[in-house]
Amino acid sequence: MVKQRFQFGNYFEQCKKRLNDRLLQHSLGSTAGYDLLFAYIVFLIAYYFLQWPVVAFDADLWTHLNWGRYFFETGEIPNTNFYSFISSRREVINYPWLFQIAIFKLHFWFGYIGLIILRTVIALATVSLLYAYLRRNQQNHWLPILFIIYLMVFIDRSSDVRPYNFSFFFIVLYLYIIEFHPRKAFILPIVGIIWMNLHGIEYPVLILIVLAYLVEVFYFRIKEQKAIEKEKLRYMLALVITMGSIFATPFGVNLINVPFENISYASLYIDELRKLEITNLGSYHVNAMVPAYQTVVNICVLVFIVIALKNLLGRQMKLSHFILFAGGVYLLTKGIRFIHEFALLALPSLQTNPAKLSPALRSRLPKILLVLLAGILISFPYLYLRHLFGNPPRFPFSAAGLPHGVAAFLEKIEADGRLMNHPSSGGYLEWMLWPRYKIYMDMHVPFLFSDEDYFKITNAMSDRTSFDNLAAEYRPDFITLPNRSFIHRHITKKHPVYVRVFFDDSETLYVDRRRHPQIADKFELKKFSPQFTEKLNWNSLDQSAYSTNNRKLRQLWEIYPEGRLINQALANLYLHKEDFVEAIRHGEVLVRNFPDEPTGYMAQGDALYGLKKYNQALKFYKSALGRTNDRGRPAIFKKLWACYFELQDYHLAYRALKKTVNIFAPSAGDIDLFRFGVTAYRTGKLGEALMLLRFADFKAPQSAVEFKARIAHLITAIEKTNVGNK
Numbered sequence: 001m002v003k004q005r006f007q008f009g010n011y012f013e014q015c016k017k018r019l020n021d022r023l024l025q026h027s028l029g030s031t032a033g034y035d036l037l038f039a040y041i042v043f044l045i046a047y048y049f050l051q052w053p054v055v056a057f058d059a060d061l062w063t064h065l066n067w068g069r070y071f072f073e074t075g076e077i078p079n080t081n082f083y084s085f086i087s088s089r090r091e092v093i094n095y096p097w098l099f100q101i102a103i104f105k106l107h108f109w110f111g112y113i114g115l116i117i118l119r120t121v122i123a124l125a126t127v128s129l130l131y132a133y134l135r136r137n138q139q140n141h142w143l144p145i146l147f148i149i150y151l152m153v154f155i156d157r158s159s160d161v162r163p164y165n166f167s168f169f170f171i172v173l174y175l176y177i178i179e180f181h182p183r184k185a186f187i188l189p190i191v192g193i194i195w196m197n198l199h200g201i202e203y204p205v206l207i208l209i210v211l212a213y214l215v216e217v218f219y220f221r222i223k224e225q226k227a228i229e230k231e232k233l234r235y236m237l238a239l240v241i242t243m244g245s246i247f248a249t250p251f252g253v254n255l256i257n258v259p260f261e262n263i264s265y266a267s268l269y270i271d272e273l274r275k276l277e278i279t280n281l282g283s284y285h286v287n288a289m290v291p292a293y294q295t296v297v298n299i300c301v302l303v304f305i306v307i308a309l310k311n312l313l314g315r316q317m318k319l320s321h322f323i324l325f326a327g328g329v330y331l332l333t334k335g336i337r338f339i340h341e342f343a344l345l346a347l348p349s350l351q352t353n354p355a356k357l358s359p360a361l362r363s364r365l366p367k368i369l370l371v372l373l374a375g376i377l378i379s380f381p382y383l384y385l386r387h388l389f390g391n392p393p394r395f396p397f398s399a400a401g402l403p404h405g406v407a408a409f410l411e412k413i414e415a416d417g418r419l420m421n422h423p424s425s426g427g428y429l430e431w432m433l434w435p436r437y438k439i440y441m442d443m444h445v446p447f448l449f450s451d452e453d454y455f456k457i458t459n460a461m462s463d464r465t466s467f468d469n470l471a472a473e474y475r476p477d478f479i480t481l482p483n484r485s486f487i488h489r490h491i492t493k494k495h496p497v498y499v500r501v502f503f504d505d506s507e508t509l510y511v512d513r514r515r516h517p518q519i520a521d522k523f524e525l526k527k528f529s530p531q532f533t534e535k536l537n538w539n540s541l542d543q544s545a546y547s548t549n550n551r552k553l554r555q556l557w558e559i560y561p562e563g564r565l566i567n568q569a570l571a572n573l574y575l576h577k578e579d580f581v582e583a584i585r586h587g588e589v590l591v592r593n594f595p596d597e598p599t600g601y602m603a604q605g606d607a608l609y610g611l612k613k614y615n616q617a618l619k620f621y622k623s624a625l626g627r628t629n630d631r632g633r634p635a636i637f638k639k640l641w642a643c644y645f646e647l648q649d650y651h652l653a654y655r656a657l658k659k660t661v662n663i664f665a666p667s668a669g670d671i672d673l674f675r676f677g678v679t680a681y682r683t684g685k686l687g688e689a690l691m692l693l694r695f696a697d698f699k700a701p702q703s704a705v706e707f708k709a710r711i712a713h714l715i716t717a718i719e720k721t722n723v724g725n726k
Contacts, residue, residue: 031135037144038131041151041381042124048389049120049159054112055393056401057160059427061103061115063442064096064163066431068104071097077250081448083430085418085438085474092448093251093258095200096163102198103161112396115161123158126169127151130347133176137351144377146350149303151381152296153343156388163199164340170195170202171344174209175324178239179348183231185238192245200255203246205331205341210239212323219319258447263335265451269458270443272337276301289380290387297339301332304346311349321348391627393596400594405504405560406480407432412559415516417477420470422461423454425507429480437478464490471495479510483530500525502556503533505564528552533569538576562593571603575610583607587620598624598632605639614643634660641675650682663695670700674711681718690718 054061070078077097081090094100106114130150134143158165170191177184196203217236221228228236249255267273281301285292291299308325311317317325328345331338393400403425410419416436421429426442433439440457441449459466467487471479479498481488483506491498491510498510501523508530513520528549536549550573557566567586574583584607590600605620618640625636637660644653657679661672677692697711 034135034143037377038128038135038147040378041147042127044381044385045124045127045155046120048385049123050116051395052116052159052389052392053395053398054115054161055398056428058443059402059425059429060443061161061427062431063427063444064100065104065107066427066434067094067097068100068102069431071101072104081441081444083434083438084441084449085476086441086449086453087474090448092444093200093254095249095251095255095258096198097250098194098197099163099166099199116396119159119161119165122165122169123155126154126158126165126172129169129172129176130154133172133179133347134351136180146303148377148381149296149300150343152291152384153300154340155385156293157340159389164202167195167199167202167205168340168344171205171209171341172347174206175344175347178209178213182235185235185242188238188242189245192242193248196245196255197249200246200249200251201259203255204259205327205345206246207243208327208345209324210243212320212327214239215323216318216320261446263446266446266454267335269454270445273335275334276332276336276339288387289383297336300339300343304343304350305329308346308349317349325349391596394593399562400564401506402428403480403504403507404428405563406502406507406509408504408560409502409509410437410478413519415477415519417515418474419478419480420457420460420474420476421480422482422507423449423457425480440474440476460487462486464494467491468494475512477512477515480507481510482507488529500529502559503530503565504560505530523555525552530565533565536569536572538573561589564590564594564597564599567593568599568603571607575603575606578610580607580610583610596627598628598636601627602636602639609639609643612646614646618643638672641679645679645682650679654679654683654685663692668695668699670696670704670707673699674707678714681714686718686721690715693718 067078324345328342332342460470499520502509571586587603601620601624608617640656673696681689
C-alpha cells in the first residue's frame, strides 16, 4: 500500500510538472501561445468595435462627409470654405480628398453602419499587420507585452473614422514589405499612390521610410566598394519610384508645403497638437487597473527609447532603423498626436536585439509567477477595451455632444442665412445644414481658417465686447452658442434683437428678430433656457407658471423628441402629476437615445416605484448605478434602499443605505439617520439602531415636533426590547 501511494505520488508530480511546463511553454515562449493571445485580442476588438457607434470625439468626420458630398454634387474636388460666410474666400490643398469620397459613398449606401464596418476592418488590418511584424522574430519573449503596448496606443484612436487610420496601416505595410519581402517592393509605388490620395499630408513619413533604406544600401555599397546586384537594383528602383507617388495626386507639387504649415499657435488650442513635455513623462495614473492615456503614451515612449538605446549602445542597430527611430523622435517633439508615427517608426529597432529569457532562467522562475503573467496577458486587453468601449452610446450613431436638435430645428423652419457657431461643432452643422445655411467656421485650422478666425469666434463666445464686435462685423441671421457659454445673459440684455428660440442638450439657438420676425414670434422662449430646465422644480410653480413651462416643453419636444434635457424635464413633470405611464414613456426615450447615461433608467425606476412595482424599479436603479459616477451613486443607493425596504428585504436595504450615509459626516441629515436607524432596527441591530436614532434626534430641528416624537417613540420601543432580551 505504501509503495502504491509512493508510485501514485510520483505520477501526480510528473503530471503537475508536465502541466507547468506546458503552461510555461505556451505563455512565454511558444508561437502557438502568442497566436492564441493574438486571436483573442482580435476577437475582442471586433466585438467591441462592431457594437460601438459613431460618436463625436470631434466633428471632423462630418466635415469630410460634407466635402465628399460636394464632390458628387459639383464634380469638383472641394478646396474652399464654400460652406462659410466669412467674407474672404479661402483655398486649401484638400489632401484627404479620396478619403472623403470613399466615406461619403459608404455612408450614402450603408449609413453609419458602413462607417463602423470600415473602421473595424482597418483597425483589425493594422493590428494584424503589427502582430505579423512583431511575430517575425519568434525569439522575442517580450512580444506579447510589446503587442499590448501597441494595442493601448492605437485602439482608442482607431475607434474614430479618420484618414490617419489608413496612414497607420500603410506605414506598417511599407515597413513589413521592405523588411521581410523586399522582392515585392514593386507594389509600393501603387500603394503609395493610394496612400497619398487618402492622406497626403503624411508624405514626409513615406519619404523618411524610403530614404532610410536607400541610405543604408548606398552607405554599405560605398563602404564595401561593391557593385549593386541586379536584384538589389530592382528593389532600389522601386523605392525611388515610390517617392514619386507624392506627386501622383490632383495637387502635384503643391502638396509639398502642406505638412509644414505653421501650427505653433494651433497647438495652444488643439489638444492633439500640443507638445509632449519632458515633465509629462513622469506622470502616471491608473484607475481600476486601467492606465490613463497619458500614462500609455509615457510607457510607450520610455520603453521604446530604452530598447533603442540598448541596441544603439550595443552597436546592434541598423543604420536604416536608427534613421527611422530618430525621425519618429523628431515627429514626437512636434506634437502629442505623432505618438502613433513614433511608435510605428520604432518597430524595426524593437526587432534588432530581442529580449530573451534563457531556458535556465525560465526554469528557475516560480510557476506561480508564470501563471500570474499569463493571467495578466489574458485579462488586461479585456479590461482595457471594456473600460473604453464597455458602455456604448446609442447605435449606430450617437448625437451626444452635437447640436443635433439645433440642426433639426433649422431644417424644419422655412429660412436660410448666416449661422454664427462655435468651431468645435462646425463640421456637424455644415453637414446637416449646407447649402441652406452658411456657418462661421469649423476646425479646419490652420489650413483653411486662420488662427485669427478662431480667436475671434472663441472670444465672442465668452467675452461681451468680442461678441459685440463680431456680431457687428457679420450680422448673422442665427447664433448658436454652447449651453455653458458666458454671454447668454449679455445677449438677452444688450442685444434684444436676438431672440432665444430653441435649445438642445449642447447648444442654444438665437434668431435675428428683424430678419425672421415670424420665427421669433412663434418660437421665442424668453426666460426658458437649458439652465432653467435643468433646475425646474414643478412643486414650486403656481398654476400659471406650470402651464407656461408645460406648453414650452411640449413645443420643444415636438421639434426635437430625442433630446435628453427635454425628455428628462417631461419625465419629471409626469412624475409630479403621478402620471407614471407617461413618465415611463419619456424614460424609454431617454434609454433608447442615451443608453450609456443613468437619466432614463432613473426616470423609469421612479415611475415604477410610484406604481409600487418595486422589483422592476430595482432593475432600473441598478442599471443606473452602473452608468453613473461616484458623485451620483449615493442618490441611487437611497432609491435602492427604498425599494428593498418596501419589499421588506431589510438586510439588503441596510447594506444599500450603509454605502451612501456616513453617519459622522456633517452632510448626514436627520432624515437619513432616521432611515438608517429604522433599517438597522428591522435587521435586529438594536444597539446600532438606538445610536442612529439618537443622532437623528440630535440633528432634527426643534420645530419638527412630530418627527422628534416619532423618534422618541421608536427609541423607547427599542429600549424596552433590549430590557426584555436581558
